[in-house]
Amino acid sequence: MDNKQIANIFRKIAEILELQGAIIFRIRAYERAADTIERLGAELKVMAEQDTLTTLSGIGKDLSDKIKEIVETGSLKYYGDLKKEVPEGLLQMLKISGLGPKTVKLINDNLKINTIEGLEKAAREGELRKIEGIREKTEENILRGIDLFKKREERTLFYKASDISDKFIEQLKKMKEIDKIESAGSLRRKKWTVKDIDILVTSKQPEKVIDTFVKLSLVSEVLAKGSTKSSVIAKDSNLQVDLRVLEASKFGSALMHFTGSKAFNVKLRQLAIKKGYKVSEYGLFSVSPDKKEELIAGQTEDEIFSRMELVYIPPELREDRGEIEAAQSNKLPELINIQDIRGDLHVHSTYSDGKDTIEIIAQEAKRLGYRYIGISDHSQSLRVANGMSIENIFKKIEEIKKLNKSIKGIEILCGTEVDILPDGTIDYPDSVLKELDFCIAAVHSGFKQTKEKLTKRIVSACKNKYINIIAHPTGVLWGVREECEIDFDEVLKAALENDTALEINCHPMRGDLNSLNILKARRAGVKIAIGSDAHIISELKFMDLGVNLSRRGWLEKNDIINCMEVSKLEKWLQKKQ
DNA sequence: GCCGTTTTCGGCCCGACTGTTTTCAGTCG
Numbered sequence A: 001m002d003n004k005q006i007a008n009i010f011r012k013i014a015e016i017l018e019l020q021g022a023i024i025f026r027i028r029a030y031e032r033a034a035d036t037i038e039r040l041g042a043e044l045k046v047m048a049e050q051d052t053l054t055t056l057s058g059i060g061k062d063l064s065d066k067i068k069e070i071v072e073t074g075s076l077k078y079y080g081d082l083k084k085e086v087p088e089g090l091l092q093m094l095k096i097s098g099l100g101p102k103t104v105k106l107i108n109d110n111l112k113i114n115t116i117e118g119l120e121k122a123a124r125e126g127e128l129r130k131i132e133g134i135r136e137k138t139e140e141n142i143l144r145g146i147d148l149f150k151k152r153e154e155r156t157l158f159y160k161a162s163d164i165s166d167k168f169i170e171q172l173k174k175m176k177e178i179d180k181i182e183s184a185g186s187l188r189r190k191k192w193t194v195k196d197i198d199i200l201v202t203s204k205q206p207e208k209v210i211d212t213f214v215k216l217s218l219v220s221e222v223l224a225k226g227s228t229k230s231s232v233i234a235k236d237s238n239l240q241v242d243l244r245v246l247e248a249s250k251f252g253s254a255l256m257h258f259t260g261s262k263a264f265n266v267k268l269r270q271l272a273i274k275k276g277y278k279v280s281e282y283g284l285f286s287v288s289p290d291k292k293e294e295l296i297a298g299q300t301e302d303e304i305f306s307r308m309e310l311v312y313i314p315p316e317l318r319e320d321r322g323e324i325e326a327a328q329s330n331k332l333p334e335l336i337n338i339q340d341i342r343g344d345l346h347v348h349s350t351y352s353d354g355k356d357t358i359e360i361i362a363q364e365a366k367r368l369g370y371r372y373i374g375i376s377d378h379s380q381s382l383r384v385a386n387g388m389s390i391e392n393i394f395k396k397i398e399e400i401k402k403l404n405k406s407i408k409g410i411e412i413l414c415g416t417e418v419d420i421l422p423d424g425t426i427d428y429p430d431s432v433l434k435e436l437d438f439c440i441a442a443v444h445s446g447f448k449q450t451k452e453k454l455t456k457r458i459v460s461a462c463k464n465k466y467i468n469i470i471a472h473p474t475g476v477l478w479g480v481r482e483e484c485e486i487d488f489d490e491v492l493k494a495a496l497e498n499d500t501a502l503e504i505n506c507h508p509m510r511g512d513l514n515s516l517n518i519l520k521a522r523r524a525g526v527k528i529a530i531g532s533d534a535h536i537i538s539e540l541k542f543m544d545l546g547v548n549l550s551r552r553g554w555l556e557k558n559d560i561i562n563c564m565e566v567s568k569l570e571k572w573l574q575k576k577q
Numbered sequence B: 001g002c003c004g005t006t007t008t009c010g011g012c013c014c015g016a017c018t019g020t021t022t023t024c025a026g027t028c029g
Helices: A003-019 A024-038 A044-050 A061-073 A077-085 A088-093 A101-111 A116-124 A136-151 A158-173 A206-214 A248-259 A262-274 A301-307 A323-328 A358-367 A390-406 A451-463 A488-497 A515-524 A537-552 A566-574
Strands: A178-183 A196-203 A219-225 A229-234 A240-246 A277-280 A283-287 A293-297 A343-347 A372-378 A411-419 A438-442 A501-505 A528-531
Touching (some): A003 A024, A003 A101, A088 A116, A101 A116, A116 A136, A158 A196, A158 A240, A158 A537, A196 A206, A206 A219, A206 A240, A240 A248, A248 A262, A248 A301, A262 A277, A283 A301, A293 A301, A343 A358, A343 A438, A343 A528, A343 A537, A358 A372, A358 A537, A372 A390, A372 A438, A390 A411, A488 A501, A515 A537, A528 A537
Parallel strands (some): A196 A240, A372 A411, A411 A438, A501 A528
Antiparallel strands (some): A178 A196, A219 A229, A283 A293
């Protein structure tokens, strides 16, 4: 069992305890432990053997023993017993928006309903309203929740959500009653996927703003409408959009609160209490011994951070991954910006499955301000992507030589995205690889191999002296394929020892590495390449998404090979040989 | 279930909206 699986067991336990009406703090203890485990760099297995689990925050004797039991036996008796007490369907019912543990339990106790289908039937037939505490309105809400549940994608990709958010903001900006407007939430933290959109505005006429908001043509359904807050569903997306109207004096504290993350907020509030303060969306308050509160900051985030004796923490870092501690000692990283990117090394041309010629790509890269562009077409075995024959590689090398003479102001590098075959060998012989400026290697088949085999494949590619970059290391494809199981620590070790960079693949479907793995790579000292994986020049802009992800993974300029100037990069690429 | 610079018990982050009540509980973020 790896850390993620153990964390999942704790989350499931928390859900079941919630249904059973356990005290909230016990439930939170399991959730907090799951959080800690998930963001942990080290293997729990090793810590269990060394008996150091209780040094982790939120893990005491009981949970330490439970982890040890899982590590040693592969299962947890307590969890097995607990599962028997609660039908799986009840856990499913919890996923319906508006339906929490208390109501699920109430319905189950009264009508013995334990599936979503059963719930829907009872709601349609008006059975639920016979239960004390449930009336028509609740019944309607449950039906609406079920409807949403059925058609909802769990999360929406950032680049789609940010598009929708921009449209709402554009419409709202037309209102003269609105002063400031900004999106918050995971969108502001630039998470790869988001659950909903939070928009904050300041206005002296909140009711009027809310009235206009719910009537926007972008809205398909109004979920809630109060005097300062409203929730709607955006048209054609099933994405929930929340709007909150605030006083200008509290905009900073509200922005901070609704940007989150939840874990960050909790940590910040605990820190506030230690300093004799209280922080909420309405501001930072000093609290006197007789519990009198006085507002001391709230208009801007800067002001609040400063009163808390923290340097400003960029939203992308607010995940409780050590950023608050780093801000206390002024050791936050200097995050990269899109302007720091000097070139893109992962681009496909008409030599494989790209839509544009090398010349067109080079011209567009130049227009974007890049200093170099690496053309990395697929290798021969990837037939579905029109992988290049060896003969074509030599044609491509010649073409790039000519183009480099005719196009000034940008350097075209000739590369490949070569397959790491299921037996761990590379799809072209060394005699071919050595003719190229750089080589990216990637797994494109045999994803279902064991963790050991997959890890070995990637490690052996790292060791190849012509391979500079491992592309999309975990193979995740959003909504299509989960991350493959690889021993990431082993991969990091091999990458570090052999001067191989790991890629952040910017394609919206990938986002691979994820931010936690990026952070691990940075802490291990492994270099990163950010590649757009563009198959048409309009996709070169995906670089933005990779920069977002890099910032979430704490990356600085020096961590990233395509922030190097071309001469330095060329030296780095040849370093292995 | 965890945790401790008033510490081994009694706290544990904070507030809006909704529905069902008649002062509040449940849910959500």
